[in-house]
Amino acid sequence: xxxxxxxxxxxxxxxxxxxxxxxxxxxxAFENPQQPTQLFGxxxxxxxxxxxxxxxxxxxxxxxxxxxxxxxxxAQEHLKLxxxxxxxxxxxxxxxxxxDFANGRFFLPKYTLEKTAADTYDLFVVAxxxxxxxxxxxxxxxxxxxxxxxxxxxxxxxxxxxxxxNDWAQAVGxxxxxxQQAQLQKVVLARPLTVESNQTFSAEKAWLNLxxxxxxxxxxxxxxxxxxxxxxxxxxxxxxxHQKFHTVAIAGTCPTGKTAAETEQLGTALxxxxxxxxxxxxxxxxxxxxxxxxxxxxxxxxxxxxxVNKNVQHLATPIWGHLTSKTTPFQLIATLxxxxxxGGLPRNLxxxxxxxxxxxxRGLFGGPIGYLNFAQQGEFVVGIRSALLNQKTATLFAGAGxxxxxxxxxxxxxxxxxxxxxxxxxxxxx
Ligand SMILES: C=C(O[C@H]1C=CC=C(C(=O)O)[C@@H]1O)C(=O)O
Numbered sequence: 001x002x003x004x005x006x007x008x009x010x011x012x013x014x015x016x017x018x019x020x021x022x023x024x025x026x027x028x029a030f031e032n033p034q035q036p037t038q039l040f041g042x043x044x045x046x047x048x049x050x051x052x053x054x055x056x057x058x059x060x061x062x063x064x065x066x067x068x069x070x071x072x073x074x075a076q077e078h079l080k081l082x083x084x085x086x087x088x089x090x091x092x093x094x095x096x097x098x099x100d101f102a103n104g105r106f107f108l109p110k111y112t113l114e115k116t117a118a119d120t121y122d123l124f125v126v127a128x129x130x131x132x133x134x135x136x137x138x139x140x141x142x143x144x145x146x147x148x149x150x151x152x153x154x155x156x157x158x159x160x161x162x163x164x165x166n167d168w169a170q171a172v173g174x175x176x177x178x179x180q181q182a183q184l185q186k187v188v189l190a191r192p193l194t195v196e197s198n199q200t201f202s203a204e205k206a207w208l209n210l211x212x213x214x215x216x217x218x219x220x221x222x223x224x225x226x227x228x229x230x231x232x233x234x235x236x237x238x239x240x241x242h243q244k245f246h247t248v249a250i251a252g253t254c255p256t257g258k259t260a261a262e263t264e265q266l267g268t269a270l271x272x273x274x275x276x277x278x279x280x281x282x283x284x285x286x287x288x289x290x291x292x293x294x295x296x297x298x299x300x301x302x303x304x305x306x307x308v309n310k311n312v313q314h315l316a317t318p319i320w321g322h323l324t325s326k327t328t329p330f331q332l333i334a335t336l337x338x339x340x341x342x343g344g345l346p347r348n349l350x351x352x353x354x355x356x357x358x359x360x361x362r363g364l365f366g367g368p369i370g371y372l373n374f375a376q377q378g379e380f381v382v383g384i385r386s387a388l389l390n391q392k393t394a395t396l397f398a399g400a401g402x403x404x405x406x407x408x409x410x411x412x413x414x415x416x417x418x419x420x421x422x423x424x425x426x427x428x429x430x
Pocket of ligand 1: 188190235250251252253279314340341342384385397398399400401402418
């Protein structure tokens with residue numbers, strides 16, 4: 001059995017936590033402001049990067065189950081696996097910028113920090129002996145107390161490039177033709193934008209800026225060595241609490257307005273727009289069908305709500321219920337991912353279209369990212385509105401759902417809006 005200690009930390013702020021994080025090889029941060037959940041993991045006690053995309057879910061599941069055997073019962077709710085699956089389930093011929101993240105990656109942190117009240121956190125440390133865990137907890141507490149908050153001055157931007165945007169618009173046009181011939185019903189096509197800076201990008205700094213500028217979204221960071229993935233996603237994939245689950249079908253987008261009244265007017269038009277309602281219906285129906293195949297008991301809203309973010313708003317249908325079969329959380333993720341909010345319909349044709357159209361492998365962009373404890377509780381979101389930071393280069397990704405009535409020019413504008421949260425966090429001060 002491993003040994004686990006629990007220590008209460010008071011007067012602690014995210015700015016100090018993120019400053020300390022920069023000293024560790026592996027760091028994960030997850031914030032859901034709605035629940036609210038704020039969770040951090042530092043340094044791998046155990047880690048697993050799938051050797052093969054096709055077997056990623058079963059590899060992670062097997063690893064998780066073997067770790068569980070050595071986690072004391074009292075710590076099973078507190079220790080969490082943190083990480084992400086890749087978007088793809090097969091290698092593709094596209095350029096791969098993802099390094100150690102290419103097949104996804106998970107770790108069990110040595111140090112887990114979980115917010116319990118204002119400025120108050122529980123620190124859990126796992127080690128091979130109690131004496132070691134106690135020593136590490138004391139060292140961590142001392143190091144945290146010594147941190148000075150990170151300097152949040154934004155990086156300079158030497159060059160910003162929307163990669164092959166004209167080719168992308170042309171590919172969207174050709175896809176619309178295929179959609180009109182009814183081979184495909186929907187496909188989500190994404191495109192990259194790179195930012196080159198004179199300074200190294202800091203994932204920790206980007207995460208602090210993201211949460212400041214986008215208080216309504218999730219805030220996620222996963223850094224392994226110099227590769228940092230950050231996301232301000234609005235898209236919840238799945239939350240599980242033993243047999244209970246909750247998910248949301250999100251698809252259909254329009255901008256927010258300059259005033260609250262304008263945002264509301266645009267939102268009402270979105271709710272009544274046939275093209276966007278169809279995009280959203282595909283996602284809702286597919287999620288429900290996939291859950292039905294698992295014999296889950298399912299509830300859902302008959303009509304979508306509006307999910308309003310800073311730059312864009314979406315149609316969103318909550319879906320919840322409970323599992324009646326013996327399905328593990330990772331198997332549930334594999335059943336749902338990719339939903340047609342990131343893939344398309346039919347699923348395999350959409351995946352082929354994505355692989356043949358997009359110039360970069362998606363890697364963690366659009367993949368399920370989150371955490372899971374050893375008592376079947378956890379949450380995964382979809383890694384969109386995101387960027388991969390690698391030294392002085394940031395690669396941002398944004399996609400849009402394409403259906404038979406899509407207009408390539410409008411999809412370019414929509415993806416440009418979806419780059420905004422990340423661009424602002426990397427390049428603009430608070
Ligand atoms: C693929 C993205 O958004 C998806 C999620 C919500 C709405 C979407 C849409 O309306 O197109 C996309 O399906 C992205 O932001 O990169």
